[in-house]
Amino acid sequence: MNKPPTIVIIDYGCGNLFSIQRALTELDVPSTISRNPDEIAKADKIILPGVGAFGKGMENIRRFGLLEVLGAFVASGRPVLGICLGMQLLMRASHEFGYHEGLHWIPGQVTKLRPGQPGEETVKIPHVGWSPVNFNSNNDGLFHRLQNGTYMYFLHSYFVTTENPMCGIATTTYGNNVFCSACCKENIVGVQFHPEISGPSGLRLLQNFVFLK
Amino acid sequence: MKNRRIIARLDIKGPNLVKGIQFDGNRALGLSEDFAYLYYQEGADEMIFYDTVASLYRRNNLIEFVTAVSKHIFVPLTVSGGIRNVEDVQKILRAxxxxxxxxxxxxxxTSLIKISAEAFGSQCVLAGIEAKRxxxxxxxxxVDYGREPTGVNVVEWAQRVVDFGAGEILLTSIDREGTGNGYDLELTARVAQSVPVPVIASGGAGRKSHVLDVIHEGRADAVAVASMFHYYYAKPLQRMYSSTNADGLRLGAQIDEGNLEFLNARYGGILERRFDPIxxxxxxxxxAGSGIQCRNM
Incomplete structure (x- = not known):
């Protein structure tokens, strides 16, 4: 049995940190919730959670002095998982309540879901509920032992579009929106849904992240 | 494409899952924890835990319960009942x-929804509305678990709470609650069409067709189901009704003794009378067979 990796869940004041930690505990994976740069620097993997507004999220990351340590962590090649807002922050910029610069780790933009034109199928925004995640590519690591089209729990009004289509590794349909529900670039992965409250499928995805090299 | 959420609603009193009719005459069906774990395994998309006496006694008893079950249940959990200030909200989310x-x-x-939505995000603040025609x-x-009228118009109130930042509306019909006569379709449709946020229809499901009706005619974005599920999962234990020692959902050690008569009489005859357990x-x-998409596991 290998020693489980040290996972730090980044506490930048914008996330349901405890549900992620409970899910990891269920998987017997120890984790720490922290905004301490030294702890983050020493982690094997980090999870960037997030609920709420993009601008506030970036503001908090700067305010807690985390930009530098997070940047160094990513540059070191160790795995990073962004969840929901945490995935959106990986992008270059967002158009939520004005224009906000993101972390610039994956080239891409964040824009708002469309409820639909008159005459089309209309949907409520935010998108709340379970939707199938369709894998674009067979990403062995993150989707290992998950069925294509598996349902995950979403709760969001904005979505990511990556500049390089290869970075989008899964799509989900909501009304007339077909959006990127998972992205990947080298050691960085992001998911728009919440694996920590997506039942057994969500737990499996988190387990896959734990095993990522 | 839009997928509907099937939410198991558990009304809780002390350690027990209870079910009443029109918010009154509650009977204990078994230990809430047992039902919660079962519903998670069975594929309930979310769960609503409703503290039935919290408002009356000005406290919420579900902190310990949520602390325990959230360790092993990984679908969204909503707690309702007895939330009076932003500290209560924080305690329950932390739990x-x-x-x-x-x-x-x-x-x-009225500012509690606004303050909570600003502090924790609209996504975790539901407005619970209990409506009577x-x-x-x-x-x-x-309010108060269907005990007190307020004079407030439901549709206007629904629009106001969304302005305050409520991310969803949990809409319960007091008239239909626990009757098995079907959801109040008109109530649900009126509210669902007046607000931009998802509406969870609650109260009245007695047959599977009721759920279909409230999605089609009531425009519900999600449905809460209680009795139909509770009686289905409690059902296999009816054969053991003479024993109070048997392990099982409805015969936990702490079950109210006053319930035995009710349980022994096939849930007071409710099973035959009003509900098709499912x-x-x-x-x-x-x-799915009727064209409504839901999560499958």
Missing amino acids: GADKVAINTAAIAN KENGDYEAW SVKGLKSFL
């Missing part, structure tokens, strides 16, 4: 709930 539904306190203190056909909001999977496969 492991993903969302809170605020009712009683919201009418008394008036003679003129309008609907009035009631499993979570059974309901979902019926809906």
Whole structure:
């Protein structure tokens, strides 16, 4: 049995940190919730959670002095998982309540879901509920032992579009929106849904992240 | 494409899952924890835990319960009942709930939804609205687990709470609650069409067709189901009704003794009278066959 990796869940004041930690505990994976740069620097993997507004999220990351340590962590090649807002922050910029610069780790933009034109199928925004995640590519690591089209729990009004289509590794349909529900670039992965409250499928995805090299 | 959520609603008193009719005459069916774990395994998309006496006694008893079950249940959990201030909201979210539904306190203190949504995000703040039809056909909001009228018009209130930042509305019909006569379709449609946020229809499901009706005619974005599920999963234990020592959902050690007569008489005859018990999977496969998409596991 290998020693489980040290996972730090980044506490930048914008996330349901405890549900992620409970899910990891269920998987017997120890984790720490922290905004301490030294702890983050020493982690094997980090999870960037997030609920709420993009601008506030970036503001908090700067305010807690985390930009530098997070940047160094990513540059070191160790795995990073962004969840929901945490995935959106990986992008270059967002158009939520004005224009906000993101972390610039994956080239891409964040824009708002469309409820639909008159005459089309209309949907409520935010998108709340379970939707199938369709894998674009067979990403062995993150989707290992998950069925294509598996349902995950979403709760969001904005979505990511990556500049390089290869970075989008899964799509989900909501009304007339077909959006990127998972992205990947080298050691960085992001998911728009919440694996920590997506039942057994969500737990499996988190387990896959734990095993990522 | 839009997928509907099937939510198991557990009304809780002390350690027990209870079910009443029109918010009154509650009977204990078994230990809430047992039902919660079972519903998770069976594929309930979310769960609503409703503290039935919290408003009355000005406290919430579900902190310990949520702390325990959230360790092993990984679908969104909503707690309702007895949430009076932002500290209560924080305590419940910290304990492991993903969302809170605020009712009683919201009418008394309209800023609570706003403050909570600003502090924790709209996504975790539901407005719980309990509605009763008036003679003129309008609907009035009631509080304290259906005990007190407020004079507030339900549709107007629904629009207001969304302005305050509520991310979803949990809409319960007091007239239909626990009757098995079907959801109040008109109530649900009126509210669902007046607000931009998802509406969870609650109260009245007695047959699987009721769920279909409230999605089609009531425009519900999600449905809460209680009795139909509770009686399905409690059902296999009927054969052992003479024994209070058997392990099982409805015969936990702490069950109210006053319930034995009720349980022994086949849930007071409710099973035959009003409800077609159904499993979570059974309901979902019926809906899928009727063109309604739901999560499958």
